Amino acid sequence: MGDATKARIGDVARVAGVSVGTVSNVLNRPEIVSAGTRERVHEAIVELGFVPNASARQLREGASRTAGMLVLDIANPFFTEMARGVEDRLIEAGLTMALSSSDADPDRERRVLEQFAQQRLRGVLVTPSRGTGDNLGILLDQGTRVVLLDHRPSGLGLDAVASDDVAGGRIALDHLLGLGHRRIGFLNGSLDIKQCRDRHDGAREAIAAAGGDPDADLVEIEVAAMDAANGYGAMLQLFDDHPELTAVFCVNDLLALGVMRAARERAVSVPADLSVVGYDDVAFAGELAVPLTSVRQPTYRMGAEAAGLLLERGRPRQILFTPELVVRASAAPPG
Amino acid sequence: MGDATKARIGDVARVAGVSVGTVSNVLNRPEIVSAGTRERVHEAIVELGFVPNASARQLREGASRTAGMLVLDIANPFFTEMARGVEDRLIEAGLTMALSSSDADPDRERRVLEQFAQQRLRGVLVTPSRGTGDNLGILLDQGTRVVLLDHRPSGLGLDAVASDDVAGGRIALDHLLGLGHRRIGFLNGSLDIKQCRDRHDGAREAIAAAGGDPDADLVEIEVAAMDAANGYGAMLQLFDDHPELTAVFCVNDLLALGVMRAARERAVSVPADLSVVGYDDVAFAGELAVPLTSVRQPTYRMGAEAAGLLLERGRPRQILFTPELVVRASAAPPG
Incomplete structure (x- = not known):
């Protein structure tokens, strides 16, 4: 309602029942204003069709x-x-x-x-x-x-x-299952992170669809950080605790980089003794000692x-x- | 002079011979004030020992x-x-x-x-x-x-x-010269970039110190961007234009990654047919098909x-x- 170009900050303050300073705060430092007050001011702004002046607008979006x-x-x-x-x-x-x-x-x-x-x-x-x-x-x-x-x-x-991370987890596991692997390691990040949770779901779906038991066939380790150092450490742990694994799926290529290092140090041959699949297909993936099979996203x-x-x-x-x-x-x- | 805590923005304006708004601009938006005026205001601020008030200071440094x-x-x-x-x-x-x-x-x-x-x-x-x-x-x-x-x-x-990038360029070339290489390629960035210029200087120093002629012995290519794609392209060019080269020094490891790919595609064996030295020793350097010799900086x-x-x-x-x-x-x- 009203003539939008004529609504002024004072009008907003009056309609919202607050001071002009509070309206200014809502526009410029909303974090110091209570949610209830913010809402009243926003309603008044909408009702009046108020357009902040150039400098206020600049502060809100244009300055940066x-x-x-x-x-x-x-x-x-x-x-x-x-x-x-x-x-x-x-x-x-x-x-x-x-x-x-x-x-x-x-x-x-x-x-x-x-x-x-x-x-x-x-x-x-x-x-x-x-x-x-x-x-x-x-x-x-x-x-x-x-x-x-x-x-x-x-x-x-x-x-x-x-x-589609569920699909990504599925195609990685489909590949390993298709090659004949049955007991597969999975280096993953926290399941609270949606990508990790989705790839986890996709991996388990693939095993179930192939007639396997995800709880028994997938040995999942949650790493503290999804980097090469943690991939290295987690793989050493898998070598010790689960020597029966013939393949490992890494939730990203940095973890796979660490896995490659752990395999080299333990004289485990990739892929003869251990198959590795990464995720992201980063620039170095194709140039590694053993070029890495990886799930590619159109990252750029x-x-x-x-x-x-x-x-x-x-x-x-x-x-x-x-x-x-x-x-x-x-x-x-x-x- | 004066009591620092008492100097006010008006005093600064008076001493500098400008308006209060201009002082405020110098404090908050100096880019819109002429250099001469800025200088007068800064002098007045120093003379008066003026301390901007909390909110101005916050704008200057604390807000962020x-x-x-x-x-x-x-x-x-x-x-x-x-x-x-x-x-x-x-x-x-x-x-x-x-x-x-x-x-x-x-x-x-x-x-x-x-x-x-x-x-x-x-x-x-x-x-x-x-x-x-x-x-x-x-x-x-x-x-x-x-x-x-x-x-x-x-x-x-x-x-x-x-x-010390001059030292870095020197030790890379010392290594290649010590192995017996005489005609050496150098994939570098623009010499306007100081690190590139310094490594260039160090590389040439090493050749001169070994009794060589940097102008003749070092074949330097300036790449448009120091990434793997440009390393790949520049190396293909060197293979065509300078088949006599037995070694190449790359100003960073990303370029070396591209060189490795070019060598693989041309079936040039590293290091038998071509020696490669990189720079930075990034995380993937040790895990490449041919683990990369590289100049390490304490990056982190x-x-x-x-x-x-x-x-x-x-x-x-x-x-x-x-x-x-x-x-x-x-x-x-x-x-």
């Missing part, structure tokens, strides 16, 4: 020509390849990108997202760790566009780009598409890619 | 508990390993990190540093590309702490952490030390590490 990106681990080439896709697309649009990592630690994630909120970024791309919903609330409350990355949300309210393109969603002004969209298996030399029939 | 980091290429594991060192140290201090990459493109670098300036970050770590001095001016003018990373400045006015520690400098309040310091050669299997006497 930067988008934030939060991933699980910046040292994982999967995420930096995706970040390249994001950054190149943003640069085209005259924006820059700020990348941080959560280490899959919810506290660290919360801290980074709070900083993002205070910086009034143009938008934020997030690969969630755990309990991310609460942390995203701050950004959504202040009208910051959020795109979920490498994460398929259960609802449809948010932009998201992901690839996922990043570029996610940046595209962030720049759009329409309704939230969700884009789901299908992963594919890249067969190289690291998996073979059991010896 | 974030430090910015700008590297040449976020997809290079060398930089992300360094970023992990930075981030872990910052997190300890309750700060978060925002990482961007310049692609060694001065325009892109300028844009990112301008965004960093507008965000009033706690500090900024930069691996400079070219002509970075001008871009850093904005940050320095507003009092943002700047630490140069993987870059040894000529002057002593700035904090810096680097490793360099990042952590740089973050430490950023958190310090003292005079600028410069920390220089010495690189070392990690000998693996990719270099051997010429066949």
Whole structure:
């Protein structure tokens, strides 16, 4: 109602029954305003068709020509390849990108997202760790566009780009089962991380579909961090505790890199004595001592598409890619 | 002079002969104030011992508990390993990190540093590309702490952490010359990038010291980007144009990864037909089909030390590490 161009901040304050300072806070520092008050002010803004003036708008979105990106681990080439896709697309649009990592630690994630909120970024791309919903609330409350990355949300309210991790887990295991492996190790991250949970589900589905018993046939180890050092340590443990395993599926290629090192040190021949399948098909996968069979995601393109969603002004969209298996030399029939 | 706690922004304006708004701009948006005016205001601030009030200070440094980091290429594991060192140290201090990459493109670098300036970050770590001095001016003018990373400045006015790249180039070539190689390829980045220039100088020094002629014995190719794809392309070119080369030195391990792929495709055996030495000793170097001999820098520690400098309040310091050669299997006497 009313003439939108004429509504002033004082009108918003009057309709919401708060002070002008409070309206300003809702626009500029919403995190210090109670949720109830924020809601009243937002309703008044909508009712009056209030458009913040240029400088307030700038504070809200324009001041920053930067988008934030939060991933699980910046040292994982999967995420930096995706970040390249994001950054190149943003640069085209005259924006820059700020990348941080959560280490899959919810506290660290919360801290980074709070900083993002205070910086009034143009938008934020997030690969969630755990309990991310609460942390995203701050950004959504202040009208910051959020795109979920490498994460398929259960609802449809948010932009998201992901690839089908259940299918990814399934094709990795289908490959190993097809080669004749029956007892298979699985180095995974925390099941609280959606990608890990989905690949876990896909792997178990494949075993069940082949007539096996996932509880007995899949020996799953949850690593503390999904990097090469943890892959190395976890594989040494599997060699000791489960010498019967003839194959191992790694939830990412960094873990597989560590597995290769552990195998070399124990003089276990890949693939004659141990088949290895990775995930992500990062740049070094094809150049390893034993070229790595890996599940490929369109990593760079996922990043570029996610940046595209962030720049759009329409309704939230969700884009789901299908992963594919890249067969190289690291998996073979059991010896 | 005067009682520092009593000096007010109006006093600064009076002494500088400008309006209060201009002083505010110098504190908060210095980029819109002319250099001459900025200087007068800074002098007045120093003369009066003016301390900006809490909210102005917060705008200047406190509002942001974030430090910015700008590297040449976020997809290079060398930089992300360094970023992990930075981030872990910052997190300890309750700060978060925002990482961007310049692609060694001065325009892109300028844009990112301008965004960093507008965000009033706690500090900024930069691996400079070219002509970075001008871009850093904005940050320095507003009092943002700047630490140069993987870059040894000529002057002593700035904090810096680097490793001795001249020594690095020298030990790589000393190794190849010691094995008996005489005609050696060198895949390098732009000589405008200081690390590339320094490694170039070190490589040439080593050849001269061994009684060779750097102009004749070193076949240097400048790649557009220091990544695996460019290493692959440049090596194919060297195979065609310089079949006499028995060894190649790569200014980073990503280029060496591309060289390995080119050699595999051309059925050139490493190291029997071609010796390869890389630089950075990234995580995958030891796990390649032919484990890579590489010049190691204390990457993670360099990042952590740089973050430490950023958190310090003292005079600028410069920390220089010495690189070392990690000998693996990719270099051997010429066949």
